[in-house]
């Protein structure tokens with residue numbers, strides 16, 4: 001028998017639907033309250049997903065005091081993550097929050113310190129890590145077939161007409177989306193960023209108020225280099241949301257289209273102007289514990305709350321991906337290379 005956990009959902013906008021759909025299939029968790037500064041949004045979600053017995057309110061502290069949840073799910077906008085997380089931790093809750101961890105690195109550091117002082121888990125949804133294809137690629141890289149990884153390139157080109165807060169947000173691509181891609185680069189390489197140069201711009205014809213395109217080069221640990229190119233304002237020939245990747249090791253290269261398409265070549269014979277290369281398979285690989293997108297992250301988080309283990313996307317690790325984002329932002333603003341601290 002697993003222990004049933006009481007959960008409070010804060011922020012009942014677009015992404016909360018993905019959470020609530022996932023929670024329908026996860027046993028051992030009951031939603032005791034829905035909080036949103038727009039009461040009608042909270043009520044709509046509670047009714048839509050059949051939690052009509054749950055408390056609906058605009059006030060987080062009241063909800064925490066009345067329902068005494070074990071965990072808080074934070075699906076609010078980035079600017080609210082700091083307050084929601086600190087309030088939830090003060091009330092003795094574990095927190096799983098939407099990406100990005102925080103709206104500034106200073107807020108993130110404060111949140112990480114608060115979680116450590118409280119002895120509670122604070123983890124972040126990085127759902128793209130919990131994708132079957134990236135796990136297959138990671139397994140292939142870890143097998144050592146390519147040798148030591150030296151270079152990662154990723155392209156992210158999606159013409160997304162969101163409407164809403166993103167259209168008016170500064171550094172929208174870097175802060176709201178590139179966090180996923182940068183986090184994937186850390187996961188795939190096992191390396192952390194040490195410095196970055198980033199150039200950001202808003203292309204002609206953009207429907208965003210601020211820069212929606214960026215290129216960035218990261219110096220990573222172990223001598224690895226990661227190059228990022230991306231735009232949320234590119235019409236035609238979209239990449240997947242996972243991006244298109246080229247990863248080079250000492251003995252070969254793998255291409256990943258961000259879906260189920262992999263191509264890999266390794267050196268068969270050296271000595272000529274070009275080496276002779278052979279195509280190798282990226283073998284099928286399944287890890288049901290680490291797949292399922294949002295559902296996978298939520299399931300692992302709840303299990304860790306029960307057994308005291310640490311989830312993969314715990315804040316102490318995730319802040320290193322966030323530091324890449326804010327390093328890139330600082331570089332784009334200053335047109336200079338920015339160093340990134342090892343612990344975020």
Ligand SMILES: NC(=O)c1ccc[n+]([C@@H]2O[C@H](COP(=O)([O-])OP(=O)(O)OC[C@H]3O[C@@H](n4cnc5c(N)ncnc54)[C@H](O)[C@@H]3O)[C@@H](O)[C@H]2O)c1
Pocket residue numbers: 010011012013014015016035036037038041075076077078080098099100125127164165176
């Ligand atoms: N992991 C993913 O793939 C993914 C996808 C989309 C969005 N997100 C993230 O989810 C978060 C929310 O995005 P969204 O698209 O759902 O935005 P949204 O604007 O649709 O919803 C946010 C909700 O939070 C509420 N809110 C704002 N401040 C609040 C506060 N202080 N207390 C309570 N409620 C508050 C708003 O009223 C709104 O209902 C963002 O951090 C975003 O980056 C993640």
